[in-house]
Amino acid sequence: MIDPSAQDCNTRLGLRLFLFYALFYLAFVLVNAFAPQLGEWQVVGGLNLAVTWGFALIGLAFILALIYGMACVPETGDKP
Amino acid sequence: MIYNASMMAVGIFLVFVGFTLALSFYLGGKAKSSAGYFTAHGQIPWFVNGIAFAGDYLSAASFLGICGMIAFYGYDGFLYSIGYLAGWIVALFVIAEPMKRLGKFTFADALNSKFQSRGIQLAAGISTLAVSVFYLIPQMVGAGVLVRPLLGFPHWAGVVMVGAVVILIVVTAGMVSTTWVQFLKGSLLVAFSAVLTVMILQRGLEVQPGGRDGHVFSAIELTQGLATDPQSLTPQSLTPQAIEKQLGELGFDVLPQPSAWSDKGYWRVASSDGRQLLLRQTPSPDGSQWLRECQTVELLADGTELDNGQIQGTTLDDGTKAQLYPTGFLSKLPQGAERTGPLGPLSFFRTLNESEVILWGSEKLTSEAGQVVTIYYPKPTPGSHVLRPGEHPIFSGIRQPGVWPKLNFLSLMLALFCGTASLPHILIRYYTVKDASAARKSTIVGIAAIGFFYVLTLYMGLGAMTSGSLDVTNSNMAAPLLARSMNEWLFAMISAIAFTTVLGTVSGLILASAGAVSHDILKNVVGLEMSDHQQVRVAKLASVAVGMLAIVLGILFEKMNVNYLVGWAFSVAASANLPALVMLLFWPQTTKQGIIAAVIVGMASSLGWILLSQDTFSQVYAVARPEWLASVIPFSQPGIVTIPLSFLTLVLVSLATQDRK
Numbered sequence: 001m002i003d004p005s006a007q008d009c010n011t012r013l014g015l016r017l018f019l020f021y022a023l024f025y026l027a028f029v030l031v032n033a034f035a036p037q038l039g040e041w042q043v044v045g046g047l048n049l050a051v052t053w054g055f056a057l058i059g060l061a062f063i064l065a066l067i068y069g070m071a072c073v074p075e076t077g078d079k080p
Numbered sequence: 081m082i083y084n085a086s087m088m089a090v091g092i093f094l095v096f097v098g099f100t101l102a103l104s105f106y107l108g109g110k111a112k113s114s115a116g117y118f119t120a121h122g123q124i125p126w127f128v129n130g131i132a133f134a135g136d137y138l139s140a141a142s143f144l145g146i147c148g149m150i151a152f153y154g155y156d157g158f159l160y161s162i163g164y165l166a167g168w169i170v171a172l173f174v175i176a177e178p179m180k181r182l183g184k185f186t187f188a189d190a191l192n193s194k195f196q197s198r199g200i201q202l203a204a205g206i207s208t209l210a211v212s213v214f215y216l217i218p219q220m221v222g223a224g225v226l227v228r229p230l231l232g233f234p235h236w237a238g239v240v241m242v243g244a245v246v247i248l249i250v251v252t253a254g255m256v257s258t259t260w261v262q263f264l265k266g267s268l269l270v271a272f273s274a275v276l277t278v279m280i281l282q283r284g285l286e287v288q289p290g291g292r293d294g295h296v297f298s299a300i301e302l303t304q305g306l307a308t309d310p311q312s313l314t315p316q317s318l319t320p321q322a323i324e325k326q327l328g329e330l331g332f333d334v335l336p337q338p339s340a341w342s343d344k345g346y347w348r349v350a351s352s353d354g355r356q357l358l359l360r361q362t363p364s365p366d367g368s369q370w371l372r373e374c375q376t377v378e379l380l381a382d383g384t385e386l387d388n389g390q391i392q393g394t395t396l397d398d399g400t401k402a403q404l405y406p407t408g409f410l411s412k413l414p415q416g417a418e419r420t421g422p423l424g425p426l427s428f429f430r431t432l433n434e435s436e437v438i439l440w441g442s443e444k445l446t447s448e449a450g451q452v453v454t455i456y457y458p459k460p461t462p463g464s465h466v467l468r469p470g471e472h473p474i475f476s477g478i479r480q481p482g483v484w485p486k487l488n489f490l491s492l493m494l495a496l497f498c499g500t501a502s503l504p505h506i507l508i509r510y511y512t513v514k515d516a517s518a519a520r521k522s523t524i525v526g527i528a529a530i531g532f533f534y535v536l537t538l539y540m541g542l543g544a545m546t547s548g549s550l551d552v553t554n555s556n557m558a559a560p561l562l563a564r565s566m567n568e569w570l571f572a573m574i575s576a577i578a579f580t581t582v583l584g585t586v587s588g589l590i591l592a593s594a595g596a597v598s599h600d601i602l603k604n605v606v607g608l609e610m611s612d613h614q615q616v617r618v619a620k621l622a623s624v625a626v627g628m629l630a631i632v633l634g635i636l637f638e639k640m641n642v643n644y645l646v647g648w649a650f651s652v653a654a655s656a657n658l659p660a661l662v663m664l665l666f667w668p669q670t671t672k673q674g675i676i677a678a679v680i681v682g683m684a685s686s687l688g689w690i691l692l693s694q695d696t697f698s699q700v701y702a703v704a705r706p707e708w709l710a711s712v713i714p715f716s717q718p719g720i721v722t723i724p725l726s727f728l729t730l731v732l733v734s735l736a737t738q739d740r741k
């Protein structure tokens with residue numbers, strides 16, 4: 001039997017995480033489009049902003065996916 | 081370039097393909113029903129499905145296209161990696177679990193779960209076919225690319241070969257075998273890409289005068305007419321007489337050439353050893369002016385190819401064969417070093433940032449005989465420029481003033497973000513696991529594997545850029561040629577894995593298309609009464625037809641960067657499928673008419689936009705685009721217009737048809 005409240009809870013969590021990531025991605029795209037010179041700024045360890053932000057977007061996707069996977073409520077007989 | 085087959089490479093390749101086919105035949109025997117054929121009975125373990133996601137997704141575009149684009153232009157190719165990976169966030173957080181709950185076999189099932197409408201089945205079925213075919217083109221082009229250096233076959237032979245093998249796989253097998261094959265290939269591709277990256281870092285960076293074949297590209301610093309300070313040199317201060325005088329002093333005879341070439345800074349000369357060279361006046365980043373050796377390709381009316389003025393393949397005086405020389409090298413390292421030795425993952429970027437790379441541009445000019453000559457010329461480029469966006473023609477608009485030139489870039493990044501969660505062959509993989517939780521877990525595994533691979537693409541692309549092994553005419557060859565620059569064994573492994581990955585991706589796409597034809601259109605729309613076995617048989621027939629279409633298209637689109645083609649597939653998918661899917665899930669007022677209209681408008685507008693874009697006219701039709709189209713379709717990537725248009729259509733039509741709900 002599927003628990004609708006658990007489904008709603010997971011959906012809400014997913015949308016929040018999605019919005020968070022989408023904003024981070026949007027900022028990256030807008031900076032590249034309207035201030036591409038910032039991409040050359042050396043941030044850390046010899047990496048410029050463009051490369052650092054790109055790696056951060058990939059890393060953040062994985063971290064948020066893990067958070068989602070751990071925080072989701074079982075909807076039915078699923079094991080968490 | 082001329083590609084010679086390597087016996088070891090052929091052997092490893094045949095073992096891979098043979099194993100893939102054997103696995104397909106073995107597992108294919110277990111998929112007799114339609115549920116088994118299309119969705120593996122929903123019994124694939126989530127971890128296996130997650131890696132199979134990577135196998136499906138890391139296709140020719142990711143491996144060949146992104147690495148090639150980075151190798152030729154730098155960071156811009158990595159923007160695709162970022163966009164492709166970001167798209168998985170939409171898939172995981174918005175689409176994955178509802179898709180699993182709503183559907184049965186296909187994407188159309190999910191869209192139609194609430195309405196039971198033939199119109200939705202038809203629109204979604206056609207959209208699935210359109211997206212799959214668009215996505216198939218780059219895969220087939222990639223297959224041709226891989227087979228050339230591996231087996232020495234021409235491009236068309238590679239495309240026909242992969243088409244034939246895939247048709248065989250899909251007809252004899254189904255989702256179970258496709259999934260397991262993708263699992264193995266996804267794992268191997270990521271693992272061997274990691275090995276290749278470690279080898280790139282171990283090799284470090286080195287200043288070279290040319291590629292790995294030992295050819296030294298002539299580079300003459302212009303000093304005539306100067307006092308002592310090369311920094312004060314400007315193109316205006318270099319009169320033709322001064323340049324000719326310096327060339328004469330260096331032992332070169334200046335040869336006649338079309339005046340249009342001279343105006344563009346070219347000099348045709350004969351060296352003292354009798355070689356004829358085409359030089360181009362090029363500034364270096366430090367302001368000094370140089371004449372640098374170019375390469376030319378000329379296709380004669382009888383189909384003969386002249387490489388650097390010689391018939392391709394003829395034996396030259398020095399015993400070598402006439403062909404283009406490999407490129408891809410550094411002209412300067414920090415502090416005047418000649419080589420770095422092994423580098424770390426961060427010092428690799430730091431060193432490259434302070435180096436100078438020789439990239440290559442191209443232009444087409446007309447020879448004395450009226451033939452079109454493609455000239456490839458070296459462009460000394462600061463390392464810092466290859467690590468920032470805006471070098472590739474697609475993205476060059478971001479360095480221009482105003483909003484308008486930037487729309488192409490914004491449009492592409494939007495399509496990449498929205499496209500992943502709309503690809504039919506990715507969506508159907510949510511039906512191969514048992515429940516929503518397994519769908520979620522497999523997506524997380526997929527994101528981990530795919531994300532790790534995309535980080536590696538930047539190293540592999542930049543490694544190829546400095547490998548001395550690039551084929552200046554074809555960016556798609558960069559990754560296999562990089563592997564070949566390491567050793568033949570790695571080249572054989574990487575090529576075989578990439579080739580079988582193409583096989584798997586194409587299999588998945590053809591399966592999605594077959595499902596659209598047999599399940600969505602023939603069974604649910606036309607109302608054809610079919611038993612389970614008959615449905616599978618019809619799907620297999622559809623697979624053959626789609627496979628043959630893919631072969632033809634793969635031959636026609638040979639010269640286009642596979643990654644760029646995939647960008648278009650993402651735009652069509654994101655415009656046609658995502659708005660309908662998202663609104664169905666989150667907007668209760670959505671009607672079936674709204675869904676049908678959104679799918680049709682999104683698909684037609686994005687396809688129309690692409691087919692009428694400047695890029696298609698110049699790179700596919702090879703004719704000039706009518707002037708008036710420039711005002712209608714001012715940039716090539718449709719997503720920023722067609723995705724909102726599809727959403728808007730759905731809202732308006734749904735609001736107008738509320739009473740018929």
